[in-house]
Amino acid sequence: MGREGTERLDTPREWEPDSRQGRLPDTQQGMRRRNLSRVMHTVAAHGPLSRAAVAAQIGLTRAAVSTLVDELIRTGLLEELGPERPARVGRPGSALAVSARGPAGIGAEVGVDHLAVCAVDLRGAVRTRAGRRVDNRRRPPEPVLTDLASLVRQVVEEAEGEGLRPAGLAIAVPGLVARDTHTVVRAPNLDWHDTDLGAWLPTELPLTVDNEANFGALAELWLGDAAPADFLHVSAEIGIGAALVVDGRLLRGSRGFAGELGHVPVWPDGPECACGGRGCLEQYAGEEAVLRAAGLPPGAERVAVLAERAAAGDEKVRAALRDAGAALGIALTGAVNLLDPRAVVLGGTLSRLAPWLLPSLEGEFGRRIAGPGCEVVVSRIGSDGPLLGAAHAVVRAVLDDPVGVV
Amino acid sequence: MGREGTERLDTPREWEPDSRQGRLPDTQQGMRRRNLSRVMHTVAAHGPLSRAAVAAQIGLTRAAVSTLVDELIRTGLLEELGPERPARVGRPGSALAVSARGPAGIGAEVGVDHLAVCAVDLRGAVRTRAGRRVDNRRRPPEPVLTDLASLVRQVVEEAEGEGLRPAGLAIAVPGLVARDTHTVVRAPNLDWHDTDLGAWLPTELPLTVDNEANFGALAELWLGDAAPADFLHVSAEIGIGAALVVDGRLLRGSRGFAGELGHVPVWPDGPECACGGRGCLEQYAGEEAVLRAAGLPPGAERVAVLAERAAAGDEKVRAALRDAGAALGIALTGAVNLLDPRAVVLGGTLSRLAPWLLPSLEGEFGRRIAGPGCEVVVSRIGSDGPLLGAAHAVVRAVLDDPVGVV
């Protein structure tokens, strides 16, 4: 009966379907681990809390929580802030907070024209970041990744200087990822194929690689001000991607290919698409299509140009964006009727173009939705979504299994 | 700290997102309950098993499993079948099986032209059933439900006569359901509105009410021969509904309205739909639309007529079904690109028409899918899906919390 008490599973993550600590046998040690995790999660989520408050929240006794907290303080994951300001009668509790000197999540992003790395502490604060504008299109993986590695080293050192202990590295890439092997299967805009990031980033840190759209959606989930735990996140960095978050978990699909909103048919007899279909959304709302309709040449910083011209009143650009919005609205109608999310969040570059997309989008959308309406909101996270999502993913992993990281 | 050890949660169901026993505090009693459940699930799923085999499967020791099994035998949920036929060296184990005299699930179905009730034991066998052909269209709820209640009583009595103990009643209805209040919000084909089934079915049994499409999908999940735990189930009983099963759980959407495949836009400028949109799938593949295209009058047993004529070679009917299949294929393309299920299952009446729908459906479908293909399979469960799904839902509830039912 070989079983290890402190076994470190590969990378158990709460936001993964079915890995919310369910697979381990229900043994007492597993129970303790889960309870440690629940303490961390509640303290992290609901600000400074007394032991008694934590106990009430997670349904354990004060005594039990006390021992859990002791262990978490010993391992440097929780901090005692001192006595609470007494609001009610009775002895005031001593406030507990997640440590700002404990583990940190290192997030990284490989964009088509930039690299970025940051460190986020358990409280969710960005403590260090480093970036670099550089055109990575058609640049081979090796130089890009050595650049990235040096940024990572820099951020890790700075973080360590602040007393943080990096607990993992998560990388967001614009392409299809085989998460189990840390491999970028295909990144059209980078022209990467089957690139194993683990091989190029010789670091001891546990590595996670995922699509930037996924990390962007997770950022919205964890940091968004209005996003519920149940929404459809739409982004258009490369192609048009959607990520569905259901009940606080990311829906990846059986092969990890879920979210291909760009290839949902909008006008089935429309122009042919590279995917083999016809009239896919991407043929109407993809960057290339919009630029063509707007009469602009493809090139760098294209979204900025579009936003600029639209703001300046360029009618041709506005018409192009209106049409794109309408197509998006039609595709989203299908998605919403199918999935009934509580909201649709426009993220990534879409949020910059939202003012000109939204009217026609909501026109189609509102007209066609069967059930009661579904809110369309614009993300306020901005272009940092994938980077922050990646860093927070590591932080969440620590909260999910606190003892696993010591 | 009011907490009850044997607290019976409202109706915790494993196939519900987020209620897979995660909410209860991680206490030792909860651990025991989960382990009892795991023993039940393993024995139910993998046939007769020895204690040792169960232990190996769920990762507990033989001793621990022994005490769990003892308790389950005492409460009549497991049975000892006697010594196993020794296949290998060593002392043969004594085979354990789920009891065939223990709790039973009572499933019921309210169809537009029939009522049906059945009892399923823990082994999944249908032990009793009763049905009645009766046109329920525009019949008020009261007589329908008193008819149903009498069928339920009959089945319950017969089940009890066989030594079974009904553990719950689940009802499948063709309409929108508010599950928490056991209320049928709207059932167009029955012309029911805000009908509280609990009020009309005065029985002590715990009651579950759900849409027939959902129960149909669950039946496919639990009984289907080929269906993986990750598929999109399409049925067309009333309108066109889809149910998405992800990782063995039903995705209901934030308001319970997920699965409205019938109102996914196919040709956005198509005919107007009752939902307010235009060119919804239902305008092309809905029963009414297909009958119109086939030149047949609406009426009873329409699907049978369609199948008959198509089989007889009626070219107009075949063309209508071809077009419907193409429209279905387009809508499913969107759904599959978005969700990446492992398979699409055609259930309900669609399975009877599949021979004439499939060619055009797969034509559109295969041409447009972005990722690697997604299998289209035809359900072999037949029209009993919702009924069986309902009964099995009760059985699953027992497996999920064995002590909760004593």
Add this chain to the structure above:
DNA sequence: ACCATTTCGTCATGGCGATTGACAAATTAG
């Protein structure tokens, strides 16, 4: 036929983790 080997189920023992109940400490209300 016999004995070594293997596997199964059970038992006594122990460890671990949460609960229980009590108590001192720290505050507010009067």
Add this chain to the structure above:
DNA sequence: CTAATTTGTCAATCGCCATGACGAAATGGT
């Protein structure tokens, strides 16, 4: 200043699973 209330902790206990040993029941080789 006292009563009431809440917090954090301690000692004792209970529940549940792991451990290790044992007898029981089979195979297989000699």
